[in-house]
Amino acid sequence: MNSYYITGIILSRENIGEKDRLVVFLTRERGKLRAVARSSRKISSKMAGSLEPFNLVRCWIHIGKTFDIIKGVELIKTFPNLIKDIKRYLLVSRIVEFIQYVVQENDENPEIFKLLLGTMSAMNDYGNINSIYVFFWVNALALVGYKMRLDRCLCGKREVTVFSSSMGGVLCDDCADKADDVISISGHVLTLLKEYGNIKLSEAIKREIPQYLFGEVENIIINFRIYHTNIRLKSEEVNV
Numbered sequence: 001m002n003s004y005y006i007t008g009i010i011l012s013r014e015n016i017g018e019k020d021r022l023v024v025f026l027t028r029e030r031g032k033l034r035a036v037a038r039s040s041r042k043i044s045s046k047m048a049g050s051l052e053p054f055n056l057v058r059c060w061i062h063i064g065k066t067f068d069i070i071k072g073v074e075l076i077k078t079f080p081n082l083i084k085d086i087k088r089y090l091l092v093s094r095i096v097e098f099i100q101y102v103v104q105e106n107d108e109n110p111e112i113f114k115l116l117l118g119t120m121s122a123m124n125d126y127g128n129i130n131s132i133y134v135f136f137w138v139n140a141l142a143l144v145g146y147k148m149r150l151d152r153c154l155c156g157k158r159e160v161t162v163f164s165s166s167m168g169g170v171l172c173d174d175c176a177d178k179a180d181d182v183i184s185i186s187g188h189v190l191t192l193l194k195e196y197g198n199i200k201l202s203e204a205i206k207r208e209i210p211q212y213l214f215g216e217v218e219n220i221i222i223n224f225r226i227y228h229t230n231i232r233l234k235s236e237e238v239n240v
């Protein structure tokens, strides 16, 4: 078989040569996929309009020598508010950049695909973007193997006061000095992080996270992500 179909979300694209574009997808069927759209920079190209970042598309692809070649594109869904609204755009850019680093080629991961598509749809359609954003991170980190320990300290105590990424989560007062990367965690934020690991996206879209809590939650998530995955995001250098 020298061709196949994929359903994918476009993570990024870059120009190669004079007329071609290399498109990176997160696919439902084969993890991350890079494929070339030939002549897609010509104004007449019918494909070009559909191969924009964040679009959900179905593609017919030929197996090529260096890169596989996109032969046909069907546009399934666009997320116009993710492009138009600057806060949504900045937050979704971080998510998409992370996915591009963390998911490998030919690494079929339907759960991550479902989470990304659900998150993008929700961020496009609903107003509570802080809540949807936190839902994504708590669940994405767990899906790639890094679940925060939030219910008790390493020693078993349930009264916890600080968070340490290197120790995998919360610590009690007595154990706090075992780690050199402790940060304080408020009761509100601890409760929130626990809840977001258990609720569904349909619940997250109904909740709101006020900006003062969002900053603290985000700080813990970024800290934990960088420690465990070593992934630093360019898009995070721009403040939201």
Ligand SMILES: [Zn+2]
Pocket (backbone or CB within 6 Å): 153, 154, 155, 156, 157, 171, 172, 173, 174, 175, 176
């Ligand atoms: Zn302890």
